[in-house]
Amino acid sequence: MSDLTKFSALLTDWRSTKGPLYLRLSGAFQEAIHAGRLAPTEQLPAERALASLLSLSRSTVVAAYDELAAGGWVTRKRGSGTHVSAQAPRASAVLTLRTPVQRPLAPSDELDFTIAVPLLDDIQRQQMREAALDAYRESVYHPLGVPELRARLAQEYTRGGLPTAPEQVIVTSGAQQAISLMAGAFLRRGDAVLLETPTYFGAIDVFRAAGAKLIGVPVKGDGVPLQEFRTLTLEHAPRLAFLTPTYQNPTGAVMPARTRRELAEFIAQQQLPTIEDDTLCELDFGPPPPPRLSTFAPQAPIVNVGSMSKLFWAGLRVGWLRVPTSMRPLLEQAKTLADFGGSLPAQHITLKLLQDLPALRERRRQQVQPARDLLAGLLRQHLPEWQFQVPAGGQYLWVELPTRQASSFTHHAARYGLRLFPGASMGLGELPDSFLRLPFTLAPAQLPEAVRRLSAAWHDFQTRQGQERLA
Template sequence: MHIELKRGSSTKLYMQIALTIADRIRSGLIEPGTRLPSVRKMTADLGVSLVTVTKAYAELEAIQLVRCSQGKGCYVRGTEPSDQMSREAAAHSKMSTSDSGVSLNWQMTLVDYLPRAQLWRHFDASPQVRYELHMSAIQPELLPTRDIINSAYHLSSDHAERMAAYGSFQGDWELRQTFATHFASRGLQVTPERMLITSGAQQGIDLVARTFIGPGDVVYMEAPTYTGAIDVFTSRGAKIITVPMDNEGMRIDLLTRLCDTYPPKLIYTIPTYHNPTGVTMSTQRRAQLLNIAQSYHCLILEDDPFADLYFREPPPASIKSMDSAGHVVYIKSFSKVLSPGCRVACAIADGSVLTRLVAAKSTADLGSPLLTQKALQAYIQEQYDTYVHQLREELYSRLCVASEVLEQYATNEMQWRLPEGGLNLWLELQGNMDMHELHRQSLAAGVSFLPGSACYVAESDTTSLRICFTVTSSEALKQGLRILCTVIERVSSQQAGATADRLPLI
């Protein structure tokens, strides 16, 4: 396995090794039961001392990710219930064998460069889950899927010649014109020439990272933040520094102090209906953040998936709308709001930054699929504003349902703040709640949530979680939240009882 060691870092080498392996285990890239490389092999591969690797493995054992045995080596521990472990073990055994019965274990010798991949691990729920509250999405029945399918059908049948040629690397011109009109009505003046169509916001983030971020470059992010962005910047070998938030967003005062010591290459932010917390950055802080970028000649990557989903008043103007010197790359996703399967987003940038992003896009996939661009273009141009107005009302009703259930069933350990828009609720649990046990029992009860640890770099042991109140029906949301509150209360009681049973220290 490839481990990028930063020998000049303030983080000790053994901790760098332990953190990298821990990320891979938690991401599912190293499966339960896998034997880690021997201490001697890891020592030779990394060019470090035996003591360093021994201390790294001891750290992994201390946080209960591996089990080490003298003479037998270190093995990754399972974290699921025994019956689930049996199913996973059987699946792993099947995956480790080809269709002809030949062992595929030799593949473990192939070096890969994925230090972390939390996004895919938390994307799909377990089969036993009935109430899927972990996914930040809109209930499929609320989306205009049939209208978009009809649009795609007519385009492909009536204009077959359009499908017989490659589209522009930069994206369909008509779609970019439509986006320009859309953004203008929201206070962002931009021309089609300054846009790049990407296959969802995730590709936009990845293009920015692959183009501008290399090993050791400093990237600032909110803490917590979007799991998929952490995965992307970690894979580039960036030095990620996280900045705490309050009810106005990223703490600019702390960011300013940190930048004096660690000048930024890029600042990643979700200023509007932040994922996962739902917090919206104030106008003043948006301007302050832009001033920092101008002072340090760095980029801001402004990720904006939810700005159209406000419940009362529109959110503050985007940071990009204040940007006159090309410091902001603005990414607006339309996938979640219209059709997750279409994977369409728009990146707005200026000057050579845009040129380099288009070049990166061309080498990635030769341009996004033309059919989905054309299908969405017609819908956005003719029906989007009416549709999204109705959608906001429906999503707000789901938030009210979630609020009522939590007010009635939440325990004293639970705290939350209702967002002004978006899809997510961030719940914080007081005390020393065992989140791994809570997650296990919640899944067993049929309710999924996103553990807050997945939204932090290096998986902070935070007692928080994210639920999506828009992904299911109102009735299913009620039932799922009631069950979740019951499980939280049970786990809390179990922990309190276990603490009471302990003998006092003398």
Template sequence: MARPPRTDDLPIPRPDPRSGKLSRQVVEAIESGIRSGQFRVGQRLPAERKLATQLGVSRTTVTGAYQELEARGLLRGHVGRGTVVVGAPSDSASAAFPWSQRASSSARQAWQLSLGTPAHRADVIRFDVGWTDGSLYPVTELNAILREIAADAALDLYRPPRPGGDPVLREAVSRWLHSRGTEVPPESILITTGGQQGLNVLARAFLEPGDVVVTESPTFIGALVAFRWAGADVIGVPVDHEGVPPDLLEETLIRHRPKLIYLMPTFQNPTGAVLGRERRRRILDLAMRHRVPVIESDLYGEIYFDEPPPPPLKALDGAGLVIYQGSFSKLAAPGLRVGWLAAPPGAWPPLAAAKAFADLHTPALTQRLAARFLESPRLEGHLATVRAECRRRRDHLVSALRRDIPRISFRIPSGGYYLWAQLPPALRTEDLVPAAAAHGVMVRPGPEMVPERGGEGHVRLCFAGFEPARLTEGVRRLAAAVEEASQRVNGARRETAPTVSVV
């Protein structure tokens, strides 16, 4: 049996930019090496940086390729051992059919975003995921409601409810909005299987391929995916401390003639920005003048740390051009997958049709549970707890960052789950994110959240899911990663600094 080739001279051809995506070419070269038997199970592959240098590509390219091969079960990262071949495609039935080549480009991108960043060690602290932890779910109350539902469980939990949603929940959502100063009748509410489905339903209902959607920049990844899956182009308007500047928005409306504006006016994901009251009015005026409807995502509006935020755009919407989105995930618990759209009457039929062909309807059981919790006297107490605890976590993260990584800068969010961190100058997410994963802490890369290009100097940290001790530990790991990545970057810069002869 021939000796496996040494790690450092893997026969991988340099990718050619004219032959398509570089990381795909690297994936195919390695997969074909494994398939042909050139690379064996147990063989160690070069470190990402080394292979990047060898192939003349960026480290991100190699990271992406390794991640995809890991996702396909061909490679695995081991602490201390680097990246190792663990599977051979010809061993399994899937080898006979080249599924991985058949994935749509959007599914490949989605894989990278959602699942394609496995950490290289156990006990990972996932600042990249936008949830609270279980200690902040109202489990006792939800269980009590569940027992009530089970005790008088009836047929209607199991039959297909109307596509628009369980009338009981639509009533409850309407009353909930009313208690918050926003009037939407039950028949204008559409229940969705969580907020993400709501975005897909909106995209289906109103977008055609080639349409333009305007969003904040940066914005929520799930919205970008939903709009792009419907074939739309997304144009971002950079947010400042008070959200979207109306003048910039107007320029964009004039220049790009979008089909929709998607905004998260309150505790924006990821920046935490709150659109000012005056801006809210001006933006509604602009939307009306340019006849562009507005999708207002208000998932975090109840998670305020100081005073309650300004009223939603929907509460100011006399013209019926705002579709408001809410969700049970941030009010109570993410596991039930219950969300809602509150639409002007004319917008409801296309939304209901898109919903019907998304999943027919949302389960009656989870709708009933959500309805009863929304009307429970315990809801306000629960929200007060969540606000206080998220505020404590924010404060703790802010202190830890200032103490351990003073070169990271940020605005302090006054609500929501996220902190949008600007990296030290010269450090980019593509340097930091893999280093952080190797140190056991995951953060969301800024570029994923920017509709066009940009965000390389930022990462998003979710502080809502961790007790202070874990926040401390996560920041400690992140500090080590920042240190390591900065040294590498400086080293690389010195190595590659051109010698300029001043003649």
């Protein structure tokens, strides 16, 4: 993460308190230092750079830094910049997460484009109520998941061309826990991990927390280039890889079948443990995508991760791992050590819902596809200079802005009641700060207002660029 990308994430909600701007900014830095998110002697951004990022005047940043220095939080020296004081009160070090978190006291009129959360309609709420009628019959531990649910998921993988026994399925508390289990099982501090760039921020955070060295493979229009993946694997000898071949998060790219076959064969040859993120593969809006990567090499060390969160509802915290037989002992142990089993009611509800998976898929398409088309049409009408490809599935637009200050724009847009996620935070290495990830999961009725605010914020942002800021 570049310095400014890190501070963009660190200061996401710095305006949410009250008082003069310089005191709000100073307070946000104090909180970050005290919480351990900024290390002793760590350098803060230069005054002009931070002012540009946050759409502030340089004098406001100078006043905030002076306030920090007066309180003993930082040291300032001409020529060497501003650094966190070694004597500043602090807790143990904590990562600055890329994963955006909803503020508990967010304004009621704020529109949030940071996390894609499927909305439940009245039909789905009724489905949940009916599925819950028999969801409380057990009071036992199932560390690896309710047996009937494991069998049902195995059946679905087999139908999709990947023969799977129930014993190869491990139920988790969402896809994020599944990724964390893989990291804990296969990584030690200093190990290399190969990821797409850009990629899912939750995976980046998990692997950073494990102390891994993150190696990025740039995503193209049809996914990860095979030759670059091979070259980086042979050069860095990674202990784990993370891939989303189908409706890649955030670009929406789909890897062709031929590339999947060759990539799966290479993974099998190298015996490289690989996570295949399947969480979006059910969300297609046209012809079905190619078979899963793992189907081309069933004995390769490829672990599939699935979830109900994107298909049905984020509040139903049920995910799973489809595990090759050779990897079962290690991952079964990892799951049992993590907990004695997920929520039994949630698993029984999931089991009932999966009895008609085609209907679930179709219902989700009916919700998401019109929202995708509406958002794309509104952006083309009101922000024609923003560039994007309409994806064939998934739930995001990967939008390129005509600027290298997209992170700064996200802070500016907060003044208009918009929460945005800078694409640079989803990148590894030198991803240009020109992208936004815009999910099309907001209620369709909110999208016209959301784009109106985007357009107003963007045109104001452009006007302010190159001018003296008076904030």
